[in-house]
Amino acid sequence: MRDVAIVSFAQAPSLAAVDKTETQMLYPVITSAIERSGLGRKDIGFTCSGSADYLAGAPFAFVSNLEATGAWPPISESHVEMDGAFALYEAWVRLQHGDVDVALVFSSGVSSRGNLREILCLQNDPYYLMPLWADHVSLAALQARALLDAGLAKESDLSEVAARARRNGQANPNAQVSGDVTADELLSEPYLVAPLRPSDCPPVSDGAAAVILVAGERARDVCERPAWIRGIDHRVDPHYPGVRDLSTSASAALAAANAGVADAPIEVAELAAAFSHEELILRDALGLGDDVDVNPSGGALVANPMMVSGLIRIGEAFRQINEKGKQRTLGHATSGPCLQQNLVCVLEADS
Amino acid sequence: MSERCAVVGVGQTHHVKVRDDVSLAGLLREASIRALEDAELDWKDIDSVVIGTAPDSFEGVMMPELYLADALGASGKPIMRVHTAGSVGGSTAIVASHLIQSGVRERVLTVAFEKQSEGDTTWGLSGGRSGGVGAGGYFAPHIRAYIARSKAPEYVGWMVAVKDRLNALKNPYAHLRVEDISLEMVRDSPMVWEPVRRLESCPASDGACAMVLTNEKGGDAASKPPAWVHGTAMRSELGQFPGRDPVNPKGGQDCAADVYAQAGITNPREEIDAVECYVPFSWYEPMWMENLGFADLGKGWTLTEDGVTALDGDLPVNASGGVLSSNPIGASGMLRFAEAALQVRGLAGEHQVEDVRTALGHAYGGASQFFAMWILRAAKP
Numbered sequence: 001m002r003d004v005a006i007v008s009f010a011q012a013p014s015l016a017a018v019d020k021t022e023t024q025m026l027y028p029v030i031t032s033a034i035e036r037s038g039l040g041r042k043d044i045g046f047t048c049s050g051s052a053d054y055l056a057g058a059p060f061a062f063v064s065n066l067e068a069t070g071a072w073p074p075i076s077e078s079h080v081e082m083d084g085a086f087a088l089y090e091a092w093v094r095l096q097h098g099d100v101d102v103a104l105v106f107s108s109g110v111s112s113r114g115n116l117r118e119i120l121c122l123q124n125d126p127y128y129l130m131p132l133w134a135d136h137v138s139l140a141a142l143q144a145r146a147l148l149d150a151g152l153a154k155e156s157d158l159s160e161v162a163a164r165a166r167r168n169g170q171a172n173p174n175a176q177v178s179g180d181v182t183a184d185e186l187l188s189e190p191y192l193v194a195p196l197r198p199s200d201c202p203p204v205s206d207g208a209a210a211v212i213l214v215a216g217e218r219a220r221d222v223c224e225r226p227a228w229i230r231g232i233d234h235r236v237d238p239h240y241p242g243v244r245d246l247s248t249s250a251s252a253a254l255a256a257a258n259a260g261v262a263d264a265p266i267e268v269a270e271l272a273a274a275f276s277h278e279e280l281i282l283r284d285a286l287g288l289g290d291d292v293d294v295n296p297s298g299g300a301l302v303a304n305p306m307m308v309s310g311l312i313r314i315g316e317a318f319r320q321i322n323e324k325g326k327q328r329t330l331g332h333a334t335s336g337p338c339l340q341q342n343l344v345c346v347l348e349a350d351s
Numbered sequence: 352m353s354e355r356c357a358v359v360g361v362g363q364t365h366h367v368k369v370r371d372d373v374s375l376a377g378l379l380r381e382a383s384i385r386a387l388e389d390a391e392l393d394w395k396d397i398d399s400v401v402i403g404t405a406p407d408s409f410e411g412v413m414m415p416e417l418y419l420a421d422a423l424g425a426s427g428k429p430i431m432r433v434h435t436a437g438s439v440g441g442s443t444a445i446v447a448s449h450l451i452q453s454g455v456r457e458r459v460l461t462v463a464f465e466k467q468s469e470g471d472t473t474w475g476l477s478g479g480r481s482g483g484v485g486a487g488g489y490f491a492p493h494i495r496a497y498i499a500r501s502k503a504p505e506y507v508g509w510m511v512a513v514k515d516r517l518n519a520l521k522n523p524y525a526h527l528r529v530e531d532i533s534l535e536m537v538r539d540s541p542m543v544w545e546p547v548r549r550l551e552s553c554p555a556s557d558g559a560c561a562m563v564l565t566n567e568k569g570g571d572a573a574s575k576p577p578a579w580v581h582g583t584a585m586r587s588e589l590g591q592f593p594g595r596d597p598v599n600p601k602g603g604q605d606c607a608a609d610v611y612a613q614a615g616i617t618n619p620r621e622e623i624d625a626v627e628c629y630v631p632f633s634w635y636e637p638m639w640m641e642n643l644g645f646a647d648l649g650k651g652w653t654l655t656e657d658g659v660t661a662l663d664g665d666l667p668v669n670a671s672g673g674v675l676s677s678n679p680i681g682a683s684g685m686l687r688f689a690e691a692a693l694q695v696r697g698l699a700g701e702h703q704v705e706d707v708r709t710a711l712g713h714a715y716g717g718a719s720q721f722f723a724m725w726i727l728r729a730a731k732p
Contacts, residue, residue, distance in 0.1 A: 001454070047587075053434075054413040059406030059476070060436055063717050066589055074588035074602035074722075076609075078442055081407065081414055081434040090431070090446060096353070096453035122413035126469075127374055130412075236420045236430045243421070254427060336417040341430070 004095050004217035005226035006322075006347065008036035011031025011209040014176045014303030017112035019204035020057060026108050033210035034104070036348060038222045041070060046293055047077040048091040050084035050107035051307050053275075054122060069132075076100070083107065084311030085333030085343050088211060091272055092229055095215040102218075107246035109307035116204050116306070123336060125239060137201055139241060139337040140195040142188045144277040146246035153280050155195055159183035161276035162199040162301060169298030173310075176203045176303045182199050199301075200276040207305025209312050220271035220350070226331070226349035227321040227347040231259035234333075234343035241338055252332075252342035253287035259344040261330060266346070268293045268320045269330040270313035274300040278339055282332065286344065297322070311336065314345050321349045353454040355732055357570025357577035358692040360390025360563030366526035366677035369468040370557040375410060376422035379462050382559035382682075383423060389698075390563040391574060392458065394424035397563070399456040400549030403433040403443025403463040404681030410469045423462065426522035435585070437629070439463065440560065440684025444712075445583045447564050448725070449485045452580070457566050463685035464559035472555055472680065487552060487632060491544035493719065494634040495617070498546065498596050503652035505546060505635060509537040510550045510655050512675060518662055519672025526556045526677040551633035551675075558679030560686045567731075578692040581709075582613030582726040590718035598717045603642040606722040614709070614726040619689025620645050623726075625694040625704045626660075626668045627687040628713035630675055636660060636668060643713065662702065670694065670702040684714025688725055690701035 008205075010032035012025050034041060047069055053061045062079050062241040069075065080086050084107025091103035117135040124130045147153050160183040169178030181199075219226040235251035235258075237244050244250065256262070269292050273279035279294060288294065295301075297316045300309045310333020316330035327349050335341040362385025364370070370378055379402075387393060400416075400423050407413050416425075416432040416536070436443040440463040448462035465472075473485040498505070516532040519525035529536070529550070540550040570577040586606035589595065589681045607619070616622045628643070630636045637651035646654050646667060654660050660668035669675070671690040674683045689714035693699040708730065 052414060053406050053408060059408045060717065062434065063436060063590060063720075066587055071587050071589050072592070074583055074596075074600075074605050076584040077587035078433065078446060078585055079435050081432045082416075086431060090449075093446075093449050093453045093455055096455065097449070119413065122407075122411060123417050125418045126410070126412045157691060234429045236417075238421045238426045239418050240421065251427065263645050270619075335414065340417055340420070 002096050002098060002215050004092050004213055004215045005228045005230055006318040007214045007219055007223035007226050008033050008212045009318050010036060011174055011312055011315060012207050013174045014205040014207040014305050016176060016204065018110060022110050023064050023067050023106045025040045026106060028208045029208045030068050030106055033212050037212040039212065041104055043102045044104045045076065046094045046103040047075050048087040048103065048105050050082050050087040051109060052081055054119050055109050055111055055113065055306055079251045083307050083309065083333045083335055084209060085314055086234065088311060088314060089232055089234060089343060091213055092232055095213060101149060101215045103213040105213060107308045107311050108208040109301040109305045110206045111204045111306050112206050127155065131255055136337055137193050140275040141196045142241060143246040143338040144195050144275065147281060149276050150247040152247055156183055156187060157280060158200050158276040159186040161279045162186050165295060165298045165301035168296055169302035172297045172302065174303055174347065175298045176205055178302055187268060194287055196275060202274040202300050202304035203304050205305040207303065209308050209315055211311065211315055212273055223337040225322050225349060227318040227349065229345060230348045233258035234341065236341040239340060246338055248280050249285040249339050249342060252282055252339065254284040255342050255344040259346050261344060261346055264328055266292050266328055266330045267326045268317065270295055270297060270299065271332045272300050272310045272313050272334045274304050276301060281339065310343060317347050321347055354452050355567040355570065356448045356451040356580040357565050358562055358727065359565050359569055359573040359577045360373050360392065361689045361692050362386030362389055363524050363560045363689065364558045364688065365524050366556040366558035366679055368556065370466065371468065375389040375466055376416065376419055378466055378557065378559045379419060379464050380422050382561040383460060383462055386561035386563050392563060397424065397458050397460045399428055399450055399459045400425045401433065401443055401447040401459060401461045403439040405439055405465055409472050410466055421499050433714060435721045436685060437680060438684050438714040438721040439716065440682050440686065441688050441712060441714030442585055444562060444685050444688045445585060445723055445725060448580050448583055449543055449624060451564050451566050458569055459564045460561065461564060462559060462561040463682040465679035465681040467555045468557050469728040487547055490632055491547055491652065493597050494546060497634060497638050501649040502612045506534060507637060507652040508546065508551050508633040508705065509534045511636045512537045514661050515669050515673045515675040517678035518670050522671045524671040527554045533571065547632050553631040553674045553678035556679040558682050560682040560689050562689055576729060578694045578695045578727040579731050580725060581728050581732050582610040584609035584724050586722045588720045590720045595677040598638060599642050600719050601618060602720060603715065603722045607643045610724045610726050614674040619643065620666065623709050623711050624707040625670060625710040626666065628668060629684060629687055629715050630669060630673050631678060633675065639713065641720040656701050662704065667704045668676055670704050688712035689712055691727050695727045
């Protein structure tokens with residue numbers, strides 16, 4: 001495989017309701033990612049984005065996002081109806097060809113335009129599950145219950161995760177919720193959907209992010225401390241919640257194995273755990289020990305723009321190497337109800 | 352690029368107005384199983400799945416790869432979902448081919464689909480709430496501009512319609528079948544979007560298309576002849592701004608130039624033996640002939656008039672009957688790519704063009720702003 005590195009990352013602050021169009025929100029983010037890379041728009045050989053029409057409530061919503069890339073003259077470009085982390089995967093594959101060296105990856109999601117708990121019901125099997133209107137919070141609660149019933153966690157463990165996320169969020173200017181709270185304080189909240197309390201659930205967020213990938217030696221030319229993609233893989237589980245053991249994540253474990261997570265110690269992991277129990281399931285599935293710093297940004301519990309959250313995790317994992325001097329970090333993305341699909345990206349600094 | 356890519360399996364459904372006998376998953380499985388059987392491979396042989404479809408709102412299922420993962424045997428495997436508007440079927444095949452060419456995967460199943468009967472596509476195409484014009488209403492002014500510029504006689508559009516409908520009669524999977532099609536019948540059909548008449552328009556179809564792509568080892572091992580990928584390209588451009596030419600978009604020209612260069616093609620008119628290109632309304636055949644470099648500017652229509660693009664012509668275009676005959680939107684681009692594969696493999700049956708060594712698959716989308724193309728050959732790159 002050709003070595004590919006992340007050399008820059010930018011994100012918009014996650015907001016409960018952005019007062020701009022998706023394109024307007026994206027433009028400064030893309031511009032910033034490009035400027036930070038020291039490269040120009042003309043250097044970009046491939047562009048790939050991720051978004052979901054349904055969030056914007058309009059078919060072909062992604063088309064207008066092309067405006068934010070300035071696609072003239074015409075660009076070599078593709079789009080996935082998925083989290084931007086999967087667009088990053090596609091761009092990484094594209095860079096393996098060797099004919100282009102630089103890729104722009106971006107994603108955006110404006111969840112405030114509709115009712116997320118209604119909209120995400122449409123991700124379910126349209127014939128058998130969707131008519132039940134089982135929303136993503138309720139399905140997450142089923143998974144949390146499975147974890148508790150299996151004796152793998154207590155409710156206080158969930159609140160510990162939620163409290164740490166809020167405390168970490170205090171240092172993250174892009175966080176939507178944060179605070180110096182304890183697990184005990186959060187445990188006193190009434191349930192939202194038992195056994196999940198409001199603090200166990202993510203905020204509804206609007207946001208955008210962009211990443212520049214550079215292949216080969218050129219990455220070192222443009223970036224003082226690039227983060228090399230040492231392993232990247234994604235896997236999916238069966239769709240029906242009843243088919244799989246919800247207390248664990250087979251697809252996350254498989255993706256981690258294929259991405260070589262266990263090959264060397266991970267210092268920091270940014271996990272797209274939008275619900276507190278998901279962090280516990282993912283820690284276990286990815287084989288992350290207690291010594292791994294998980295979600296120092298606060299993670300998806302403090303800012304969760306749909307279709308962007310995963311790309312932000314990889315971006316934060318990049319920042320840990322690029323800005324904080326870490327050697328080996330992990331970014332994770334997920335899609336679908338109950339962590340159905342998982343992507344794992346292992347980043348390394350030059351040793 | 353570390354690996355060669357071969358198309359070793361092609362499958363499609365019989366495209367019809369309403370497939371109410373199967374679910375979405377059933378529809379995709381039908382095409383996928385046919386592709387696997389053609390490739391003489393099984394579900395377990397597949398190491399990655401890439402699907403594509405037009406906007407989710409056409410069927411009302413958000414990110415359907417999640418629901419379809421079970422039916423496509425993707426559990427424990429990677430699955431991706433591509434969406435690039437009308438070009439999506441082509442882009443999906445290209446994303447799948449890149450997984451092979453990069454050496455990341457060895458045997459990829461790629462599937463594109465649309466089940467228009469489960470939703471209201473014209474509503475969706477019109478941007479939902481804005482309601483009304485549909486794709487024909489959007490493209491008709493571009494067609495009028497083409498006719499004004501090229502001074503093409505109006506019967507050229509009817510000729511394309513007759514040709515593609517005759518070709519469709521030779522393709523058992525084609526949706527629209529008009530046995531007694533004639534120029535007069537097209538001419539007398541109702542005007543839908545001036546100058547596009549009803550019989551010059553594509554139908555709304557339910558359908559799916561699937562392909563199995565492998566690396567060189569897989570291509571060599573296939574018992575049926577594979578189609579080898581010699582070039583892939585995608586281009587996107589802004590949909591609206593002064594100075595853009597939507598009749599002859601630069602994105603299409605650049606995409607063609609890129610894919611020809613990869614395949615070492617300097618004279619496409621001479622070196623390409625069959626074309627499957629995305630013609631949802633008859634006039635797009637002459638328009639794309641110019642955009643793709645098969646004819647000089649303003650002369651694309653003469654290829655149609657002279658019978659060059661007919662099944663027995665020198666450059667047969669849409670031997671399958673094309674989008675004019677079957678339009679499961681999300682799958683329509685992949686059908687072009689897959690039919691190009693059938694042509695170079697010599698497996699197109701009754702609509703086989705004689706002696707095809709090189710074929711072009713073409714798809715476009717959005718406001719004529721997204722392009723996807725590939726060049727296939729019977730010989731290895």
